[in-house]
Amino acid sequence: MSDATAKTYPPSADMVARAHVNAQTYDKMYQASVTDTDGFWREQAQRIDWIKPFTQVRDVNFDLGSVSINWFADGELNVSANCIDRHLETRGDQTAIIWEPDSPEDAAKHISYRELHSATCRMANVLRDLGVTKGDRVIIYMPMIPEAAYAMLACARIGAIHSIVFAGFSPDALAARVNGCEAKVVITADEAPRGGKATPLKANADKALAQCDASVQCLVVRRTNGDVAWNEARDRDYNALAQDASDKCEPVAMGAEDPLFILYTSGSTGQPKGVVHTTGGYITYAALTHEVTFDYHYGDVYWCTADVGWVTGHSYIVYGPLANGATTLMFEGVPTYPDASRFWQVCEKHKVTQFYTAPTAIRALMGQGKEYVTKSDLSSLRILGTVGEPINPEAWNWYHEVVGHGRCPIVDTWWQTETGGHLMTPLPGAHDMKPGAAMKPFFGIKPVILDPTSGQEIDGNPAEGVLCIADSWPGQMRTIWGDHERFEKTYFADYPGYYFTGDGCKRDADGDYWITGRVDDVINVSGHRMGTAEVESALVAHSKVAEAAVVGYPHDIKGQGIYCYVTLMSGEEPSEDLRTELRNWVRQEIGPIASPDLIQWAPGLPKTRSGKIMRRILRKIAEDDFGALGDTSTLADPSVVDDLIDNRMNR
Numbered sequence: 001m002s003d004a005t006a007k008t009y010p011p012s013a014d015m016v017a018r019a020h021v022n023a024q025t026y027d028k029m030y031q032a033s034v035t036d037t038d039g040f041w042r043e044q045a046q047r048i049d050w051i052k053p054f055t056q057v058r059d060v061n062f063d064l065g066s067v068s069i070n071w072f073a074d075g076e077l078n079v080s081a082n083c084i085d086r087h088l089e090t091r092g093d094q095t096a097i098i099w100e101p102d103s104p105e106d107a108a109k110h111i112s113y114r115e116l117h118s119a120t121c122r123m124a125n126v127l128r129d130l131g132v133t134k135g136d137r138v139i140i141y142m143p144m145i146p147e148a149a150y151a152m153l154a155c156a157r158i159g160a161i162h163s164i165v166f167a168g169f170s171p172d173a174l175a176a177r178v179n180g181c182e183a184k185v186v187i188t189a190d191e192a193p194r195g196g197k198a199t200p201l202k203a204n205a206d207k208a209l210a211q212c213d214a215s216v217q218c219l220v221v222r223r224t225n226g227d228v229a230w231n232e233a234r235d236r237d238y239n240a241l242a243q244d245a246s247d248k249c250e251p252v253a254m255g256a257e258d259p260l261f262i263l264y265t266s267g268s269t270g271q272p273k274g275v276v277h278t279t280g281g282y283i284t285y286a287a288l289t290h291e292v293t294f295d296y297h298y299g300d301v302y303w304c305t306a307d308v309g310w311v312t313g314h315s316y317i318v319y320g321p322l323a324n325g326a327t328t329l330m331f332e333g334v335p336t337y338p339d340a341s342r343f344w345q346v347c348e349k350h351k352v353t354q355f356y357t358a359p360t361a362i363r364a365l366m367g368q369g370k371e372y373v374t375k376s377d378l379s380s381l382r383i384l385g386t387v388g389e390p391i392n393p394e395a396w397n398w399y400h401e402v403v404g405h406g407r408c409p410i411v412d413t414w415w416q417t418e419t420g421g422h423l424m425t426p427l428p429g430a431h432d433m434k435p436g437a438a439m440k441p442f443f444g445i446k447p448v449i450l451d452p453t454s455g456q457e458i459d460g461n462p463a464e465g466v467l468c469i470a471d472s473w474p475g476q477m478r479t480i481w482g483d484h485e486r487f488e489k490t491y492f493a494d495y496p497g498y499y500f501t502g503d504g505c506k507r508d509a510d511g512d513y514w515i516t517g518r519v520d521d522v523i524n525v526s527g528h529r530m531g532t533a534e535v536e537s538a539l540v541a542h543s544k545v546a547e548a549a550v551v552g553y554p555h556d557i558k559g560q561g562i563y564c565y566v567t568l569m570s571g572e573e574p575s576e577d578l579r580t581e582l583r584n585w586v587r588q589e590i591g592p593i594a595s596p597d598l599i600q601w602a603p604g605l606p607k608t609r610s611g612k613i614m615r616r617i618l619r620k621i622a623e624d625d626f627g628a629l630g631d632t633s634t635l636a637d638p639s640v641v642d643d644l645i646d647n648r649m650n651r
């Protein structure tokens with residue numbers, strides 16, 4: 001799969017001609033960004049409006065025990081003013097946010113920059129009246145409605161630090177996060193409609209707040225007008241307060257290194273980490289990557305399908321696009337409601353030009369058949385994007401052919417909650433694409449591949465090992481909230497002097513990068529190191545397999561054996577013959593060394609709410625170690641785990 005001989009897809013001449021960055025400009029800018037890093041970022045930061053210009057570009061130390069990361073530290077700015085106020089003169093009436101509700105029967109909303117300004121100011125004034133000031137923490141536990149964006153921007157406006165908790169999380173997970181950051185206010189809604197069902201958000205918040213300090217206030221936005229319990233001492237009606245609030249609110253001057261938000265990682269590899277991002281570097285990086293990666297031009301309609309509860313929603317629904325004065329679409333629903341054509345209908349309805357989603361959604365929709373796609377007019381689409389997991393070539397090809405009609409470049413963006421924005425991706429007008437490859441580093445990013453045992457950099461091509469980043473970039477996280485020691489230990493201890501990503505990586509003979517999965521997911525079979533993603537890709541390429549997850553387990557002879565959890569396409573029956581067929585299939589696709597030792601039929605796989613397979617749980621099950629499954633609070637459907645344990649022997 002991942003080699004230089006993979007089929008490549010060069011950008012079309014049209015794409016090259018109109019793109020902000022073509023192959024020549026990429027090479028020139030990339031070189032400049034890594035040779036004169038300070039000069040490069042000093043210039044790029046001019047895309048941001050500074051209240052007080054910075055004089056120092058960066059002050060960074062990656063040494064264990066004294067890790068400290070600062071960008072533009074003596075500058076002052078306000079992120080909300082950068083996302084709204086500065087656009088008012090030139091594009092006040094342009095749509096900032098298109099809101100598409102859960103039900104296609106309900107009307108979409110178009111919110112102009114001017115309307116965004118007054119709504120954000122009102123929200124900011126309501127928060128101020130609740131006593132929120134600079135540095136206070138505010139939890140946002142909201143459906144995908146415009147008020148979620150107003151809440152983020154209102155916090156930024158008055159200098160409060162927001163922490164968004166995905167609306168699908170339980171009261172316990174919410175309480176842990178409220179307490180973890182000692183929040184002053186929780187902003188929620190009565191209910192969150194999603195896929196035709198309504199989650200009782202306010203009732204969940206009530207349960208959570210019962211476990212929190214009595215001083216925490218709850219600001220409730222009306223979404224459905226459903227009945228909710230009301231605690232007079234604690235609950236505040238946002239809609240009533242906003243009506244009386246002023247629609248003017250001066251943005252507060254923030255230091256570039258003042259925290260903008262705290263956001264927890266997905267919890268795929270362990271207990272979620274409270275990632276802290278600050279103001280000046282983050283917004284510079286989010287804005288630049290949004291414009292360049294998606295080749296955003298004035299008049300485009302850009303849609304990222306993530307939830308604002310994930311970093312993708314922060315950087316690429318709200319902050320990046322709005323800092324660029326873009327039109328960004330916010331979708332409340334799910335891809336399969338009312339049916340599997342919803343994404344494509346929304347693309348047609350709003351003439352979406354850039355569409356950005358996750359492999360898990362692509363695989364799910366691919367399984368439903370292409371008729372759902374082909375009945376919509378997708379001629380407005382120009383660029384497709386993916387994020388969250390390695391995308392298997394099978395899904396990549398489907399996305400490229402069926403959704404993009406072979407004419408839209410796919411930007412496979414590799415990055416993390418920790419990185420604030422894209423670190424590696426092909427650029428649509430600059431690079432050939434290879435299905436499944438993250439291809440090239442973004443400006444200012446110096447990826448290095450290290451030997452996992454010696455910790456030495458591996459030069460030359462091809463190379464394979466552990467992915468680290470040699471130097472800081474403005475969007476890098478600054479600390480883990482309240483636990484700087486864990487921050488240093490997690491990212492700077494294993495490979496001194498580098499930022500350790502936790503991911504494995506290959507550089508092929510052409511020098512292009514491929515993410516091979518988590519370092520923890522690399523297995524060693526009879527001395528051969530192998531990324532589990534490769535075996536998964538081979539399994540999924542079989543016509544009867546819908547999804548697969550592969551982990552290692554202790555094996556007497558080989559050291560580690562290959563344990564595969566396989567979900568079949570609907571209508572396919574598990575059988576011994578099929579097991580043998582799949583084994584032979586993988587042997588043929590990769591080689592005898594990759595031959596699965598055990599195959600367990602899995603009706604479902606444990607996934608995070610953002611759709612990532614939690615292999616650490618599958619590893620435990622494969623090892624027969626059910627006692628210590630670890631933090632499962634971010635799982636979408638915990639019952640899947642019980643089923644897999646029950647059927648552990650039946651493989």
Ligand code: ATP
Nearest residue numbers: 265266267268269388389390413414415416417515
């Ligand atoms: P935790 O850190 O709590 O275990 P997580 O790593 O899943 O959770 P995120 O920050 O949401 O939390 O995800 C980042 C990870 O997702 C990356 O380290 C990488 O493994 C994977 N990833 C993201 N985008 C891509 C991509 N385009 N290709 C391959 N892998 C990707």
Ligand code: MG
Nearest residue numbers: 265269416502
């Ligand atoms: Mg991670």
